Amino acid sequence: MTSVWRSLADVPADLGPTVVTVGNFDGVHKGHQAVLTELVAAARARGAASVAVTFDPHPKAVHAPDHQPELITGIEDRIERIARTGVDGIVVQEYTLDFAMATPEEFVRDYLVDGLGAVAIAVGRDTRFGRGNAGDIETLRELGRQLGIGIDIVGDASDSHAGARRWSSTWVRELLDEGDLRAAAKILGTYHRLRGRVIHGLKLGRQIGFPTANLDVYAGFIPRHGVYAGWLEVVDPGGNAAAVSLVGERLPAAVSLGINYTVGTDDLRVEAYVLDHEDLDLYGARVALDLVEWRRPMLDFGGIDGLVSALHEDVAWCRSVLNA
Template sequence: MTRDQGTMTPQAMTTWRSLADVPTSLGPTIVTLGNFDGVHLGHQAVLTRMVADARERGQVAIAMTFDPHPKAVHDPAHPPVLITGTQDKLERLEATGLDGALVVRYTLDFAQQTAEEFVVRYLVEGLHAATVVVGQDTRFGRGNAGDVETMRDLGRKYGFAVEVIDDACAVSQSGRRWSSTWVRELLESGDLRAATDVLGRHHRLRGTVIHGDALGRTIGFPTANLDVSAGMIPRHGVYAGWLTVIDACDNALAKPLVDTRMMAAVSLGHNYTVGGSDLRVEAFALDAVGIDIYDTQVALDLVQWRRPMLDFGSLEALTAALDEDVTWTRQVLSQGHDSC
């Protein structure tokens, strides 16, 4: 099957941004739904098992997710801090082997559907579900009135099977349940090694490279200043990480660098030494001094936290500290801690 026919290739995941985009010829499918923030190992375990079941049954494996996050719509004054942006979430969903993902625009009108209206419109008529996979704590429909038993009742009424996720596949070897909450705790504490273990990959920030105040250039450490558009900001401090140009945009000089990973010493926080009051995310590419990546879209994959942001009292002391940070970064990234 090809994308030109409105269906899917087995090699890539098709993304639909509305129900109207879903081909009418789709089906039968096995569908699961959720926010999948971070697409951590618990999510991955469920999704890869679902994909395997779909292959065995001759079904198409679909994930349904939401953008923006429902909490951001219901309580806009207190939006949730998301581990990943939508693009990274979709890439990580694709890595599990899913055939397709439906990204539903979440609105207050959408939230007013009853549980049955939602199931009929999206799962039965829209995605042609033969099987629906849900967690024990699944809630859906107006006022979150629908639960697992509701889904089972609707499955009997409309002719689809309901499978409830086995808690065992959502629990780590330590005995703690894999969760986005756990990842956030680790990122807030700066424990990037442990966060990597839960995510199954390094934590990523995405954004655009913008012009800064050029201080780094004057002291021998020219940095790429990142205007972060996606990814949770972790504990402030100095990190070892990887800088990758995702899209050169209109910067012709950056085109040869697209998809090249570069070792980077990352500074995330306030530059107290020079009285900085704004949050800065800056990356010094160790072996690519002099590159021009302004206005490009980049990713920062954070590997390990080194130290907090400090006031060194002078530019000389700051420069000496940065020298040590760069040496440490090279050691960390050269010792095989970049395998994810």
């Protein structure tokens, strides 16, 4: 069971020696997983606890608040995916401008060694840390010598074939922008996930035989607009008694993500039609939406009849993709 701490003050005083890694871990893709797996192995070899330190909000959101980064995953999914690698603990450090003022030496000495009891640090080759991102691998090696702690450097991770591109969050975002959800899932090691709260919409879907759950998305990178096959899961009923029995159940869904040109809306909408659940009531519930495959872009079908015909085809395609 992985412990989650929201500050150094929450970390048990008797935790003992640790091996630590530090990163934003956006998406927790296979490259991140390689670092975290090495962290766990290095900690076990030393008889220490493995601890991953990550940040919330993302540092870019603090240093450039007018240019918020588009994160692949929200903090809930980041924590869940880090925990799956078997780490003993996760510190979700609140990132502030004051915190960012620590020099590389202060961060390693005061935060990691004195604060977390680190006897070793495991990181990827591209790690940067400390004020102005001034610290790099060579800085870390020198600090390791000064402080008497081990430094484990994990090489770039990629597919095994020659010339393979290294796994990265940038690559995942590119694939999501292209609508290549299958390729993105290979790098992430899981489906791309959106999280949102179900809200009231125009209720047009109910009138034409395709009632949808309209999501107010609060976490997850918005991929290429269009129609997707996916899985909807209720994670919190949010006071909706009708949704309680569905918590944790994965429901096959046809997902529309974008602007509905046919009915003249001009705002981004994320709607999920759960197959074979025409009377589903999820209002107020928080749900996760795992996107499996992109089918087509958002189109103007010229009227309701054309839209209904297209939706029948979309649902049939989703059944095939999801084997539902």
